[in-house]
Amino acid sequence: MPRRRSPQEKKLLTYTRERRNEYGENDKSSRRNIARSKRLVTRANRRRASVALADARGAADTEAGAAAQERFERRRPKRWAKYPDEPLGDSIELTLRYRVEAEEGRGANVERLRRLRERLRRPDR
Template sequence: MGRRRSPQEKKALSYAKDRRNEYGENDKSSRKNIPRSKKYPHRANRRRACLVLEAAKGAVDEVAESAVEERLLTRRPKSWKKWPDAPLGEVVQYVLRRRMNLGLGGQESGTARIRRVRRRMQQLVE
């Protein structure tokens, strides 16, 4: 069993390990959009393979077989990858910098807060 962590260690771990959606869409909508985005390229690849193989139906013909195989292998299949979420510490620093640039907080207090976040993230590395 591991040792107990101090609140400062927990905060540093949270800044490093917790992730936030940085893509710009609602984070709750990802539950539907990620599976949907994975589904469409797979469906397109299956449909394309079926259409190409449909052309090769019938009697065995080596010319048609090689043409179908070439069509299947030459074009790269469609794919989709998830945009990785950002660590919480980076997101917090970005928000603090943005607030400072917009003049929503004091310059000195903003830089001090950013330094604190960086220091907490560095505690984990040491």
Template sequence: MARRSPQEKKALSYAKDRRNDYGENDKSSRKNIRRNKRVPNRADRHREHQVLAAATGPVAFEAAEQTESTLTAKKSMWLTKRWRKWRDAPLADTVVYQLQRRARLGMDDPADVDARIERVRRTARKNR
């Protein structure tokens, strides 16, 4: 494997590194992803338990059919809540956004920002 120059390493970093741009604290994702996957399953189990608890006692064919149809008629929370994981953004996109925001808020000179954005994009393009 050949050694990479610092410029090649930077281009690889811009292309392959990812940053959380969802708007939350990136550390909270460790808990929230698990929670959002867990809650719909728990709600489904709770609903099924309630429906099946109502069907206890002597077996009646009509009651069993109604219970089964009730269980299949209600959509799973997985389908109704529609929570999905969201991928992180490439580092180059995040850096460009931050630079544009600084220019928009007057923190940096827009001409300097444009030059830096072009440099970031040119560096990121090298490795695509």
């Protein structure tokens, strides 16, 4: 049976494990846009292959086939990858840093930022 965690341990785990979408896009639209991006890349790669092989159609000709193959391999295929979401602790720290800069080092946010960094075991910057 796992041991019980203290509230402080739970909070630290929350700050490190939970993620926030910091890409600058609505997180709900990402569901649709991720699938769309994958589709568009795959479609572009299929199109590139079919255009390169269009000249090799017809009677069997090894030179035309080799030229089409060389033309196809000349360019890298398109790729797409997701950006990972940011850990919650990093997101909160960035928000507090902006607030401290806006207040020019005065106010309660300085103390909140210090406590957060202490909780995350990070040195003050």
